[in-house]
Amino acid sequence: MSGGRAEIPVLDLADWRGGAAPALAAALRHALEKVGFHFVTGHGIDWSIVEATFAECRRFHALPEAAKASLPVTRQITGYVGVGSGTTRTTALYDGGQANRVAAFLCKREEEGLNHWPEGLPGFRERVLDYMAAVDALAQRLLPLYEQALGLPAGWLAGRFAPADMHMRLAWYPAEPAGDARAADGEGFGVAPHTDNSFMTFLPQNDLPGLWIRPAGRDWTEAPHLPGSFLVNSGDALQRWSGGRVLSTEHFVRNRSGRERVSIPLFYGPDADTVLDGMPGHGSAVPVTYGAYTQWFSDRTYWGDDSPMP
Ligand SMILES: O=C(O)CCC(=O)C(=O)O
Numbered sequence: 001m002s003g004g005r006a007e008i009p010v011l012d013l014a015d016w017r018g019g020a021a022p023a024l025a026a027a028l029r030h031a032l033e034k035v036g037f038h039f040v041t042g043h044g045i046d047w048s049i050v051e052a053t054f055a056e057c058r059r060f061h062a063l064p065e066a067a068k069a070s071l072p073v074t075r076q077i078t079g080y081v082g083v084g085s086g087t088t089r090t091t092a093l094y095d096g097g098q099a100n101r102v103a104a105f106l107c108k109r110e111e112e113g114l115n116h117w118p119e120g121l122p123g124f125r126e127r128v129l130d131y132m133a134a135v136d137a138l139a140q141r142l143l144p145l146y147e148q149a150l151g152l153p154a155g156w157l158a159g160r161f162a163p164a165d166m167h168m169r170l171a172w173y174p175a176e177p178a179g180d181a182r183a184a185d186g187e188g189f190g191v192a193p194h195t196d197n198s199f200m201t202f203l204p205q206n207d208l209p210g211l212w213i214r215p216a217g218r219d220w221t222e223a224p225h226l227p228g229s230f231l232v233n234s235g236d237a238l239q240r241w242s243g244g245r246v247l248s249t250e251h252f253v254r255n256r257s258g259r260e261r262v263s264i265p266l267f268y269g270p271d272a273d274t275v276l277d278g279m280p281g282h283g284s285a286v287p288v289t290y291g292a293y294t295q296w297f298s299d300r301t302y303w304g305d306d307s308p309m310p
Pocket residue numbers: 169171191196203211251252253263264265
């Protein structure tokens with residue numbers, strides 16, 4: 001399919017103090033239904049928290065391989081995956097079977113008691129948890145706007161994110177040989193074409209290119225860089241919950257910049273027991289809990305699980 005490039009809408013929260021915001025909600029609705037990605041600016045998060053988390057990501061990946069490998073990924077989606085230890089197998093978009101050229105440290109909300117923190121990195125845990133708390137607060141602020149954009153009763157979403165389920169990837173992509181990053185086929189993906197498991201994914205911006213997106217009916221487009229913003233995309237959970245009204249837009253990473261690339265996506269969703277069904281005014285989806293869907297997604301990617309999508 002080829003329909004030109006899609007503009008990524010920008011939602012500026014600077015003048016929004018909460019409450020009804022018809023123009024913002026309309027912009028978000030357009031983003032959700034037509035693009036699947038939008039930028040958030042004016043979010044109020046002190047950018048030094050984001051910079052510190054990128055720095056911690058680099059620090060972690062600079063550890064000796066043995067130190068990282070001593071924290072092997074768990075089925076609870078915490079711990080370390082090395083370059084080539086995960087394969088995108090959650091979508092018909094990609095069946096190439098090549099392992100992803102990315103390493104990542106995975107962590108969750110500390111209260112779940114499942115995190116495995118590295119030794120020898122003082123301050124790492126605190127900074128990463130600070131970052132997660134800051135994004136959690138931003139996401140909670142955004143939920144009423146999602147309610148407005150989707151025509152949901154006030155509080156309908158917020159009550160299902162108390163608390164939210166989230167996991168974060170502190171990802172590191174090796175520098176790959178220069179070449180055409182655009183071709184969405186072939187080898188050497190950092191992350192092969194996929195959609196996310198999440199309700200929404202937060203990608204804080206840095207100046208390292210490599211993310212390509214393809215909104216429905218459009219061409220592959222390299223995501224533009226908007227300094228100091230979060231690029232937010234909707235994932236499969238919101239798509240299913242909304243009966244397909246919200247897009248879960250395809251994207252891939254290929255790092256042809258000649259530099260190492262770091263990225264710290266945070267995958268945000270409702271409480272794991274939430275059944276993704278019954279959103280007022282939206283067609284019914286095949287019901288699944290957020291926790292079960294996320295587990296399936298992770299099991300296929302990291303554990304070679306072959307069970308069909310729940
Ligand atoms: O690194 C990025 O920019 C995006 C990574 C991604 O799509 C993912 O981890 O799901």
